[in-house]
Each structure stands twice: as structure tokens, then as C-alpha cells.
Amino acid sequence: xxxxxxxxxxxxxxxxxxxxxxxxxxxxxxxxxxxxxxxxxxxxxxxxxxxxxxxxxxxxxxxxxxxxxxxxxxxxxxxxxxxxxxxxxxxxxxxxxxxxxxxxxxxxxxxxxxxx
Numbered sequence: 629x630x631x632x633x634x635x636x637x638x639x640x641x642x643x644x645x646x647x648x649x650x651x652x653x654x655x656x657x658x659x660x661x662x663x664x665x666x667x668x669x670x671x672x673x674x675x676x677x678x679x680x681x682x683x684x685x686x687x688x689x690x691x692x693x694x695x696x697x698x699x700x701x702x703x704x705x706x707x708x709x710x711x712x713x714x715x716x717x718x719x720x721x722x723x724x725x726x727x728x729x730x731x732x733x734x735x736x737x738x739x740x741x742x743x744x
Contacts, residue, residue: 633666635674644672648681657683660692 633644647663648671650656659681663670673681683689731738 633662633672635677636671637673637677640674640677642674642676645675646673646678647671648673655687656690657681657687658690658692661694 634640635642635644636648644662646659646661647667649658649660649667649669651658659673659678662672666672681689726742727739728742729737730740
């Protein structure tokens with residue numbers, strides 16, 4: 629189940645559509661498509677706040693607007709995914725090396741891989 633990501637602006641409950649990242653070294657604010665994962669130092673913004681976004685004084689605002697056609701999965705992507713699933717299903721897992729207990733303190737144990 630995918631969690632709903634809302635706008636990072638205080639008291640805004642709209643769905644996020646873009647991610648804002650600051651590149652401090654270059655004094656640049658980068659506004660691009662919604663990131664795959666919520667990052668702690670990035671800000672997710674709704675459509676209203678994306679339209680109103682301005683960079684801090686002395687900074688440059690870069691808006692990345694990818695072509696919508698390139699964001700859709702292609703037949704090659706689906707074939708690669710299917711191949712990866714088949715490979716994972718057919719792979720035989722290698723046995724884990726046996727572990728030997730070399731110490732204990734209370735409920736904690738120190739384990740080391742057995743040497744052949």
C-alpha cells in the first residue's frame with residue numbers, strides 16, 4: 629500500500645506533485661518531479677505551491693519538467709522486470725556458512741563463521 633504524500637508547507641493538506649531540493653554550494657533551488665522516496669532534506673510541494681515557488685534572493689530556481697512520455701514504463705522495462713523475477717525464482721540460494729558460538733554475555737552471543 630502506498631502512503632499518501634502531502635505538501636510540506638505548514639497547514640497544507642494537498643497531495644504533493646513535485647520535490648524541491650536546495651543545492652547550497654551553488655545557491656540553487658531545484659524543483660523537479662516528485663521524488664520516489666520522501667527525503668528528509670527535500671520538500672514535497674503541491675501544485676499550488678509549485679506555481680507560487682520563487683527562489684530566495686540571490687538564488688537561481690531551476691525547474692525540471694521531464695517529458696511525460698519518457699516517464700511511462702516501456703516494453704523493455706517490463707521485459708527486464710519479468711526476466712529478473714524469473715532469474716530470482718530459478719536461483720538456488722547458497723547455504724549460509726555454519727556459525728560457532730565463541731562467547732556469551734547474558735542473552736547476547738558472539739558468533740563467528742566456522743572455518744573449513
